Amino acid sequence: MIKEYKFKVVLLGDQGVGKTSIIDRYVNNRFKDKYQPTLGVDFLIKDIELNDAKIKLIIWDIGGEIQWRNKLNLYLNGADSAIIVFDLTRADTFKSLKFWHEKVLKIAGRIPYIFVGNKMDLEKNRNVSLSQVTTFIKRKSYPLYLETSAKSGEKIQKLFLRITEEMLRFKEKKNK
Numbered sequence: 001m002i003k004e005y006k007f008k009v010v011l012l013g014d015q016g017v018g019k020t021s022i023i024d025r026y027v028n029n030r031f032k033d034k035y036q037p038t039l040g041v042d043f044l045i046k047d048i049e050l051n052d053a054k055i056k057l058i059i060w061d062i063g064g065e066i067q068w069r070n071k072l073n074l075y076l077n078g079a080d081s082a083i084i085v086f087d088l089t090r091a092d093t094f095k096s097l098k099f100w101h102e103k104v105l106k107i108a109g110r111i112p113y114i115f116v117g118n119k120m121d122l123e124k125n126r127n128v129s130l131s132q133v134t135t136f137i138k139r140k141s142y143p144l145y146l147e148t149s150a151k152s153g154e155k156i157q158k159l160f161l162r163i164t165e166e167m168l169r170f171k172e173k174k175n176k
């Protein structure tokens with residue numbers, strides 16, 4: 001029997017890390033060099049099939065404006081997973097992971113999440129080392145980490161596959 005699921009996935013992270021670009025690459029398979037900053041909240045839908053299940057991913061994108069930080073409750077409410085993104089070329093966005101991760105735990109609870117270092121194509125401008133990332137995520141209960149490029153598309157499919165597998169596993173565990 002085919003099972004059907006509807007999952008809410010939220011992307012978090014500082015402005016400019018590539019949240020909108022990652023979603024655009026995944027859902028529309030394209031990349032723009034110029035993105036309008038996201039205003040407020042937006043979402044896109046992607047239907048996939050995995051392990052005999054039909055899954056509707058509702059992927060939420062958020063604007064970076066500070067005032068939206070006050071609306072994080074609404075954004076994170078009912079989320080089935082979180083993708084927490086930083087920019088490999090900007091160390092300040094890596095430092096913010098702690099802030100975003102705490103918000104997820106506080107508002108959405110113990111849902112699956114993954115940390116993502118985006119813009120891996122800009123290798124020459126890299127400012128966050130793998131060992132810094134490893135040290136940070138080792139202290140977490142859910143140490144999933146991937147490096148992606150929305151520009152080249154590298155690891156974008158893998159990212160959503162990975163988090164979807166985690167959500168399925170999490171759901172099945174809860175239903176037992």
Ligand code: G3D
Nearest residue numbers: 015016017018019020021033034035119149150151
């Ligand atoms: P946000 O939604 O997190 O705020 P955006 O970030 O998706 O709007 O991306 C911010 C800028 O980073 C955009 O450029 C976008 O083209 C660029 N970008 C996103 N992902 C990548 C990537 O993987 N590699 C590279 N090289 N650039 C990326 P602009 O020029 O509009 O600021």
Ligand code: MG
Nearest residue numbers: 019020037038
């Ligand atoms: Mg955006």
